[in-house]
Amino acid sequence: MTNKLLLESLQKLIEPSKMLTDTESLEAYGKDWTKIYTPNPMAIVFPKTTEEVQAIVQWANEHKVGLVPSGGRTGLSGAAVATNQEVVVSFDYMNKIIGFNEIDREVICQPGLITEQLQNFAEDNGLYYPVDFASVGSSQIGGNIATNAGGIKVIRYGMTRNWVVGLKVVTGKGDLLDLNKGLIKNATGYDFRNLFIGAEGTLGFIVEATIKLERKPNNxxxxxxxxxxxxxxxxxxxxxxxxxxxxxxxxxxxxxxxxxxxxxxxxxxxxxxxxxxxxxxxxxxxxxxxxxxxxxxxxxxxxxxxxxxxxxxxxxxxxxxxxxxxxxxETIAPFTPYKNDLSVTISKVPSFLADIDEVVKADYPDFDVLWYGHIGDGNLHLNILKPQNLAKEEFFAKCATVNKDVFEIVKKYNGSVSAEHGVGLVKRDYLEYSRSAVEIDYMRSVKAVFDPNNIMNPGKIFK
Amino acid sequence: MTNKLLLESLQKLIEPSKMLTDTESLEAYGKDWTKIYTPNPMAIVFPKTTEEVQAIVQWANEHKVGLVPSGGRTGLSGAAVATNQEVVVSFDYMNKIIGFNEIDREVICQPGLITEQLQNFAEDNGLYYPVDFASVGSSQIGGNIATNAGGIKVIRYGMTRNWVVGLKVVTGKGDLLDLNKGLIKNATGYDFRNLFIGAEGTLGFIVEATIKLERKPNNxxxxxxxxxxxxxxxxxxxxxxxxxxxxxxxxxxxxxxxxxxxxxxxxxxxxxxxxxxxxxxxxxxxxxxxxxxxxxxxxxxxxxxxxxxxxxxxxxxxxxxxxxxxxxxETIAPFTPYKNDLSVTISKVPSFLADIDEVVKADYPDFDVLWYGHIGDGNLHLNILKPQNLAKEEFFAKCATVNKDVFEIVKKYNGSVSAEHGVGLVKRDYLEYSRSAVEIDYMRSVKAVFDPNNIMNPGKIFK
Missing domain, CATH: 3.30.70.2190 (Alpha-Beta Plaits)
Structure with a gap:
């Protein structure tokens, strides 16, 4: 089928104005904050209901077209990038809070809800949504869940995972699963909710989430x-x-x-x-x-x-x-930083940091290395600023060789090549530094269970 | 192969004294606290190393023999029961604490460690392991993890799931997976650790766990x-x-x-x-x-x-x-109670409880109904005491009909037929009241990925 016919059949599944194919939209919705990949989606669609999402997934299965989920596109791993004629499924119009119970302290929301709006809603109700990080003003809750977002309050409140008590997902086969239904205790078989959290949209798409809120911190x-x-x-x-x-x-x-x-x-x-x-x-x-x-x-x-x-x-x-x-x-962004988001168990941080410092300084004594991070969680953000006299391309090429050295150290320390930013495309080729080849094979097999035609965010996390 | 030859080949994989086939041992290790199933294992083995567990799993794959994991056998769902000539794999001799770091507040332990010993170890080090329940004196940490044990402190500290930062498992294919390695933040693909937690040994056996400890509560x-x-x-x-x-x-x-x-x-x-x-x-x-x-x-x-x-x-x-x-x-145990461990979201508890009370009273006005539970988590323990003049068999037969009525109400309220006791054999035929048929199909497919020959605790959770 030609692209034109494909898009005609896709358009029938959603509202007329909710499919975009103009260059500007393809460019804007085809990438995230990584900006190192060339966006190349076939179209952008904006479903407004779960049924529309299911219809799109069914269509993608029929025509073997890849789908890329798109939230606030603030990701730093290229997980929401469409480089290969995929259809981008944006949740911008599934962005509402659809339920709240103050006894349960639970909010039911659609995946496109902006994180900050959830925080504000909680606050308006005398409660608190404790997952907090720099991009809460534009990131969406569906993206938070798909990447298991962390941030600055993890030491007390944990990752996004800890706050998701219910999840509705459409799998790659088009099935709607209603996972855990807001329960605190539920020992009835495999916890698929936690499997979908952090899966970066490769098993299915989140269409609704039930989020637990917390007592607001005082003073x-x-x-x-x-x-x-x-x-x-x-x-x-x-x-x-x-x-x-x-x-x-x-x-x-x-x-x-x-x-x-x-x-x-x-x-x-x-x-x-x-x-x-x-x-x-x-x-x-x-x-x-x-x-x-x-x-x-x-x-x-x-x-x-x-x-x-x-x-x-x-x-x-x-x-x-x-x-x-x-x-x-934000302050160092103009210095074209090479960024890495690493973690080890907390006690290993000092020697881990020293080892990396040593490697970088030995090979590139003129590199400006900045460290900061969530040290209470063993999470370090390594930032290397581009020397002024070095061309961007040359700098990134040198950083690519640094990458291998850094990840060898990560592996030596049993650490993570991506503490909280996910794998996407950026870390895909380095996944084996943190997960064994056998584990990655099991990941492929589990993906095949939920997405046999490999249409859900294909090529992300692993090939 | 005859049973005799089978057992000879099994014995070669472990120490001579670490396989038992006498009637008393088969009886003792073939059941848990449910005591409603007739134990019928082929043998009990006591591996002492991960390598021995792998060898046993490989043996079971070769000979298509089911394996049942066995911890403290305090379960209430029949998940650790061997009724069908399985080999019971007891972790009684893999019961040590093998590492501790006070900065990380993490303990590395073997699966057979008694829960209370972990609690005491934490206390001796000025820390706290917050998962607590009646059977901590004999339950084992591997069983806690396999059933995602809850208990009396969940409102503040969550389930066992929240405290497992690393898990080594031997899958049904015999692969050793080293999952998450004690990291607090680790966004590198599917979270298999959480998949194995609560899977009741149906995907693989836990051979090591890294447990996070907490500040000890004061006053x-x-x-x-x-x-x-x-x-x-x-x-x-x-x-x-x-x-x-x-x-x-x-x-x-x-x-x-x-x-x-x-x-x-x-x-x-x-x-x-x-x-x-x-x-x-x-x-x-x-x-x-x-x-x-x-x-x-x-x-x-x-x-x-x-x-x-x-x-x-x-x-x-x-x-x-x-x-x-x-x-x-413990106090009501002599009254032969029919027990059910249910949950709903907290706000629904009053009408849920009233609905169940009404059904039970209408059908069986002479039944003595006792309610208690972890109400802050929406978790209710329903207990019906056997009327003195009713034979045990007749009472349990009547309770079986109550079961269906109770679970219909659970389904109506989007609740759980097993809040914290697991599915095992007891709730297997009622799983569809809490999980959809489609979800259960996905469970079967995921099990086939990790355990293609269906040797790991076969018949538990689902058929």
Whole structure:
């Protein structure tokens, strides 16, 4: 069948205005934030109902056309990129909250709901959706679930996975599965809900989710503490975590702070500069808890783990301290950073980081290496800024060789080549550094169960 | 091959004393706590290493012999029962803690480790393993994981699933998979760890687990509050949960309390008796938090939701209050109870409970119905005591007809026919009340991927 006839048959399944084939739309909806792949979709469709999604999947099976799910397209792994004449299925028009129960603290929503809208809805109802990260303003809940999004509050609240109590999916065979139905306890066979979470749309598409909300945290208070070396960051983590329930434990290097302060719009947190900084957040539910935090702070000073520090005294100060960490990604974006999102078990972080530093410095002494991340979860964001005198292509080519060295170290440490950004296309060829060949074979076989014709986001995660 | 030759070839794979075929052992290791099936295994084997488990699985594939995994055999669903000449694989000799890191707060253990030993190990290291239930003294961590055990602290800490950060399994094909390796964040493809958790040994056997530990709770404090009706229990839940982080929210009916007090070894919590009781536990981290709890208590009295109540003032009082709830199961055991472990979303509990009460009372007005459970998770334990004048067989026959009525109501409410006890053999024929036929078909296909010869706990969960 020609593309023209194909598209005519596809158009019949959805509303007239809900299929786009103009160049601008194909370009916009065919890519995510990676922007290193050339978008090349056949069409973009915008279903408005589950039935329409099922019809599209059936159509794709009949005509053996690949489908790429598309949310807020803020992904960093190329999982929502269409490079190969796939049809992009955008959930922009399935974006509503369709149920809420305050006793259950559960929201039922469509996959296209913007993450921040879910956060706001929770807040309007005196509750809290705790998955939080830089792109909440445009990412969609379906994409969050498909990639098991993490972010800055994982140490207390876990990943997206922990908040999904129900999931409706359309499998690659076109079946609608209603998984777990909002139950907290349900021991009735295989947990397919958790299988679809993080599967990047390769088994089926999410058409509805039931999300658990949480008590809103009270009087969040942050400390930014400067340390003389990286090991002290780990001592701090242990000291604070033994006594307090932390809502965040982040870190950044002084090179990150320098870039932030160069912007000029955020005040310096301390009078002097030091090698590393930890951002520690907790709920100061009572004065006693705050006093406890200050006592740990003082003790860490005595131990020499902390050389200076500041504690937020207001909502505004809390926000300013958070910007030191949260604005890093945006601030370094103009420097064409090579980014990697790695994890190891927490105790291994210091030697893991040192090993990578050594490899990069040995091969590329002029590279500017910036470290920051969710250290309380063992999650490090490695960023290498492009030297000004190096062409972009040459820089990325050099980084590709760095990749292999970095991932060898990841493998040595039993770590993850993608802590929270997913595999998509970007990490596909490196998956074996974290998952065995046998595991990947089982992944292929499980995919074949739910998607025998390989139409659901084909080529993502594995070939 | 004759059984004799089969067993000779099996014996070669393990130590001489680690295969048992005497009648007493076959009887003991061939069943769990359900005790309604006639044990009929071919042999019991006790592997001591992962390699031995792999060899046994390979042997079973060659000879097409079913294998049944066996932990503490405290299950209530018949998942660890061998009725059909299977070989029981007991993990009694793979029962050690083999690693611990205090920074990571992670323990690496073998599947045969007794749950309570893990709890004690955590406590000895100033930490806490929060999955807790009546049979922790004999259940094993492998069985906990295979059934995704729940218990009394789920409202705060979640199910076993939440604490497993790494899992080594031997699949039905004999492959060893090293899943997730203790990482907190790991977005590298399908989450097979969560697929194996709760799969009741039907996809493969757990040979090692990495378990996350938690900060030990401080100054746990319990209230037992009497309510005039069941609806008030729900009002209490909402009132307390809005302001405090609860570590437990349990309930029991007055009929349960009566049985407990008849034992004579636990003091009555209140001067009078009332229809229902809630047991609410929280960490009184500071005096302010305790004051808050008392303020909510008083407010609930004013609202008429609470008619009397007591708060624990010491560790001993806390224990006594907990026994009112925890000893119910043991106390009613001599009354040959018909038990059901059901769940619905929390807000539906009152009408769900009323519907079931109505059905049971209409058909069997002389049945003694006792309700208790983990109401903060929507999990109800329905117990019907055998009338003294009714023969055991007749009683269970009548209960079987109750089953269908009860499960029709479960289905109507989108609930679970097994909240935390699993499916095994007991709930196998009722699985369709909670999971669709299409879902069950996908389960069969996924099982075929990991266990193509259907040797891993065959016939459990589904036929």
């Amino acid at each position: 969040l208070t942050a400390l930014v503490l400067a340390t003389p070396d990286f090991e002290s960051i780990m001592s701090l983590l242990h000291a604070f975590q033994s006594k307090l329930d932390l809502t965040a434990f982040e870190f950044f290097s002084d090179r990150c702070l320098e870039k932030i302060l160069d912007r000029g719009d955020i005040p310096a947190p301390l009078d002097d500069r030091y090698p590393f900084y930890a951002l520690i957040e907790f709920e100061a539910l009572t004065e006693t808890i705050k006093d406890e935090a200050l006592a740990i702070f003082e003790n860490c000073m005595e131990q020499g783990w902390v050389v200076d520090g500041v504690i937020s005294q207001s909502e505004q100060q809390l926000k300013n301290l958070w910007r030191l960490r949260e604005d890093i990604s | 746990l404090t319990a209230l037992v509050l009497a309510t005039p009706d069941f609806e008030s229990i729900m009002s209490l839940l909402h009132a307390f949960q809005s302001k405090l982080d609860l570590t437990a929210f349990e309930f029991f009916s007055d009929r349960c309390l009566e049985k407990i007090l008849d034992r004579g070894d636990i003091p009555a919590p209140l001067d009078d008796r009332y229809p229902f009781y809630a047991l609410i536990e929280f960490e009184a981290l500071t005096e302010t938090i305790k004051d808050e709890a008392l303020a909510i208590f008083e407010n609930c009295m004013e609202q008429g939701w609470v008619v009397d109540g007591v708060i624990s003032q010491s560790e001993q009082q806390l224990k006594n209050l907990w026994r009112l709830r925890e000893d119910i199961s």
